[in-house]
Structure formats: structure tokens, C-alpha cells
Amino acid sequence: MTTTRDLENLLKxxxxxxRDAFEQLYHATSAKLFGIVLRILRNRAQSEDALQDIYxxxxxxxxxxxxxxxxxxxxxxxxxRNRAIDIVRRQRPEADIDEVDVDTLASTDTVFExxxxxxxxxxxxxxxxxxxxxxxxxxxxxxxxxxxRAELAERFAQPVGTIKTWLHRSLRQLKECLGS
Amino acid sequence: xxxxxxxxxxxxxxxxxTLDARQRDAVNARRGNEPDLEAAIIAWESRLSPLNTHYxxxxxxxxxxxxxRSRIDAEGIEIARTVPGIADxxxxxxxxxxxxxxxxxxxxxxxxxxxxxxxxxxxxxVADGKFVAVFHRDDTQPAFVxxxxxxTREVTIRPVEATVPEGKTYQLxxxxxxxxxxxxxxxxxxxxxxxTTKQLGQFDPAMLRKATFGISLEPAGGSPTGLPTGPAxxxxxxxxxx
Numbered sequence: 572m573t574t575t576r577d578l579e580n581l582l583k584x585x586x587x588x589x590r591d592a593f594e595q596l597y598h599a600t601s602a603k604l605f606g607i608v609l610r611i612l613r614n615r616a617q618s619e620d621a622l623q624d625i626y627x628x629x630x631x632x633x634x635x636x637x638x639x640x641x642x643x644x645x646x647x648x649x650x651x652r653n654r655a656i657d658i659v660r661r662q663r664p665e666a667d668i669d670e671v672d673v674d675t676l677a678s679t680d681t682v683f684e685x686x687x688x689x690x691x692x693x694x695x696x697x698x699x700x701x702x703x704x705x706x707x708x709x710x711x712x713x714x715x716x717x718x719x720r721a722e723l724a725e726r727f728a729q730p731v732g733t734i735k736t737w738l739h740r741s742l743r744q745l746k747e748c749l750g751s
Numbered sequence: 752x753x754x755x756x757x758x759x760x761x762x763x764x765x766x767x768x769t770l771d772a773r774q775r776d777a778v779n780a781r782r783g784n785e786p787d788l789e790a791a792i793i794a795w796e797s798r799l800s801p802l803n804t805h806y807x808x809x810x811x812x813x814x815x816x817x818x819x820r821s822r823i824d825a826e827g828i829e830i831a832r833t834v835p836g837i838a839d840x841x842x843x844x845x846x847x848x849x850x851x852x853x854x855x856x857x858x859x860x861x862x863x864x865x866x867x868x869x870x871x872x873x874x875x876x877v878a879d880g881k882f883v884a885v886f887h888r889d890d891t892q893p894a895f896v897x898x899x900x901x902x903t904r905e906v907t908i909r910p911v912e913a914t915v916p917e918g919k920t921y922q923l924x925x926x927x928x929x930x931x932x933x934x935x936x937x938x939x940x941x942x943x944x945x946x947t948t949k950q951l952g953q954f955d956p957a958m959l960r961k962a963t964f965g966i967s968l969e970p971a972g973g974s975p976t977g978l979p980t981g982p983a984x985x986x987x988x989x990x991x992x993x
Binding site: 590593594597598601602603605606607609610618619622623626627630640641645648649652656657660661688691692694695696710711713714715717718719720723735738739742743745746749 | 760767768769770797799801802807810815819
């Protein structure tokens with residue numbers, strides 16, 4: 572088990588050019604980041620290519636990490652997710668939409684940060700629970716699976732403009748519920 | 752709807768992931784120049800990132816890190832090959848190592864300062880006191896390359912992919928142990944199309960060697976507060992030896 576503190580130290584050493592520390596950081600985090608990228612890209616080979624880009628970027632940007640703002644793993648997950656979404660927005664074939672098993676969204680598997688972030692996780696889940704079921708599912712499909720407005724429009728049989736309106740309402744409601 | 756609300760929703764959808772490729776590119780380009788947009792993105796990342804707990808870990812292929820490591824090792828060589836002007840002031844060694852120094856003052860970080868620290872490293876040959884700092888923005892393509900000559904106490908900043916947004920300018924900063932945690936301005940990079948050279952005669956070489964350098968984006972004329980106010984580009988160092 573690698574603690575949050577360990578990851579910070581490894582990232583700091585990586586910023587100092589310590590390749591072995593960076594390798595340890597990779598081994599401690601790559602399965603988590605790969606899980607994110609694979610879920611969005613749904614293609615193993617493409618996801619492994621993306622994962623390599625992501626770690627090169629993490630190496631280059633290690634100096635950008637600010638402790639106190641987010642944990643190392645959250646910072647890294649954000650880089651990974653951003654990269655995966657950039658790729659999928661350019662490439663995803665529309666045909667893939669139906670292959671997703673929406674039931675997997677019900678999973679509450681908390682593989683990382685579950686201890687440190689339990690309060691935050693509960694708070695967000697509580698606020699998501701305040702959204703209508705389809706809106707909640709929409710937010711999760713977008714965030715977790717990388718669905719676009721057009722893909723959501725097809726899945727929920729609504730015009731894209733309506734999806735945008737629903738997303739904005741849902742996001743505002745979440746923001747208000749989270750109190751920030 | 753106000754501009755502020757528009758921007759907040761743009762940030763929200765950016766983080767949610769529902770913008771199309773063109774819109775995402777636009778946000779990626781804007782966030783470095785618009786502190787309020789950047790702040791909104793960070794706030795939405797913080798709000799939504801607890802959803803990351805839904806992602807399950809999946810092990811990638813075992814040999815992947817070797818590729819990552821060789822790409823990291825090749826980075827300095829690649830920069831030397833592709834950045835015009837680098838070879839003019841110093842030849843990068845074939846097997847040069849790239850190293851960065853962290854542990855910046857939190858004040859510098861909080862100020863959004865680009866961070867590059869120079870230090871001694873007994874393992875690396877830094878034969879003649881020459882260093883290169885490479886400043887990446889969001890991509891692998893460097894935005895600025897800075898050379899430092901400790902003998903002459905000159906730094907030269909060469910733009911690579913940097914562009915200046917309307918009404919903005921880049922400003923160079925330094926943080927040293929001796930001058931405290933607050934960044935000191937080294938002046939503006941007046942013409943981003945050409946190299947800028949700054950004489951740092953007021954700093955002794957030992958001080959420079961351990962200094963932190965930064966480049967921030969500021970309003971035209973420079974930071975109004977005397978401290979970095981705008982978004983930063985972060986970099987790392989390459990030691991240079993002939």
C-alpha cells in the first residue's frame with residue numbers, strides 16, 4: 572500500500588530527475604490511471620499508447636503539482652482523464668455507444684483514495700442522488716465513460732440542445748448542493 | 752446569462768468531458784491566458800474528482816515503463832535537435848541527463864510561478880557552468896528554452912512555441928534563498944519573437960546556481976503588483992557540457 576505521502580515524495584524525487592523514483596511512482600499508480608484511460612478509450616492498445624504519453628507528460632510537469640490543492644493521485648488522474656477525453660473526442664467511432672454496459676455504473680467500487688476522500692465522495696454521491704435518475708446517469712456517463720453530448724443525445728433520445736441544457740442544470744445543481 | 756456563468760459552465764463541461772474536440776482545443780488554448788477560467792476548471796476538477804473512485808484499476812502490459820523511460824531519456828536529445836539555436840550556444844551531450852529540482856518555496860508555487868531550480872549535482876558533469884531550462888506549456892513541445900551561463904551571469908531566453916496574447920507580456924522571475932521566498936522580477940521578455948538576454952550581474956554565480964527561475968504571463972507593462980499574477984509555464988533543466 573502506497574500512501575499519499577509516499578506518492579508525494581516519489582513525485583518530488585521525479586521532479587529532481589530521479590528515474591527510479593519515477594518508476595516506483597509508475598508502478599504505484601499505473602493500474603489506476605490505466606483503468607481510467609481504458610474505460611474511456613475502450614481499446615487496450617490505444618490506451619497503452621495514451622498511458623505512455625500521460626507518464627511522459629507527468630514527468631515533464633511534475634513541478635506543477637501543488638500539494639494542498641489535490642492529492643498526487645488526483646492530479647495524475649486528471650492528467651490521464653484529460654488526455655483520454657481529448658483522444659476520444661477526436662476518434663471515437665459512433666458505433667461503440669451501444670456496447671457499453673450501463674449497469675456497471677452502479678458499481679461503487681472505490682479503488683483509490685477511499686479512505687482519504689470518504690467525506691468528499693459521500694458528499695458528491697449525496698448531491699448526485701439529488702438529481703433525477705436520468706440526469707445522474709448522464710453526468711456519470713459523461714465523466715466516467717467520456718460520452719459526448721451527441722452520444723448522450725442518442726442514448727436518451729433527446730436533441731443535443733436539450734442535453735446541453737440538462738447538463739448545465741445538473742451541474743449548477745451539483746455546485747449549489749456542494750456549497751461552492 | 753453573465754459572462755462569468757458562461758465561463759463557469761464552459762469549465763464545468765470541459766471537466767465533465769462533454770465539449771467537442773474543437774471546443775476542448777479552444778479551452779486548452781485559453782486556460783493558460785485566463786486565470787479566471789483556469790480557476791473555474793480547477794474548482795470543477797475538485798468538485799467532480801470524487802467520481803474517480805468509480806474507476807477500477809486495470810494493470811497495463813508489463814513492459815510499458817521501459818518505453819516511457821526511453822522517451823524521457825531521449826527528451827533532451829530531441830530538444831537539442833529540434834530547437835533552433837540550442838546548438839549555437841552549447842552542444843548537448845549525447846547522453847545528457849535531464850534533471851529537475853523541486854522543493855520550491857510554496858510562495859512561489861502559490862504565485863503561479865514557473866519553476867526551475869538550478870543546483871549542483873555531483874553525478875552530472877556541468878563542466879563550464881552552462882545550463883538549459885526548458886519550459887513546457889501543455890504539450891511536449893517546449894514554449895521557451897533558457898540558457899544560463901554562470902561565468903558571464905547571463906541568461907538568454909529563446910521562444911520556441913510561445914505566443915503572446917493581445918495586451919499581455921511575459922515576465923521573468925527569480926527566487927533565491929538569499930532574497931527570500933518572494934520572486935524578484937528580472938524584467939519583461941519584450942519581444943517574444945527573438946531571444947532576450949538578461950544580465951544578472953547583481954547575483955553571484957553560487958546564488959544563481961541554486962536559484963529558481965520562472966516565466967509568468969502578465970498584463971502589458973508587467974505585473975502590477977510586483978509579484979507574478981498570471982498563469983505560469985513550468986520547466987525543467989538540462990545540464991549542458993561541451
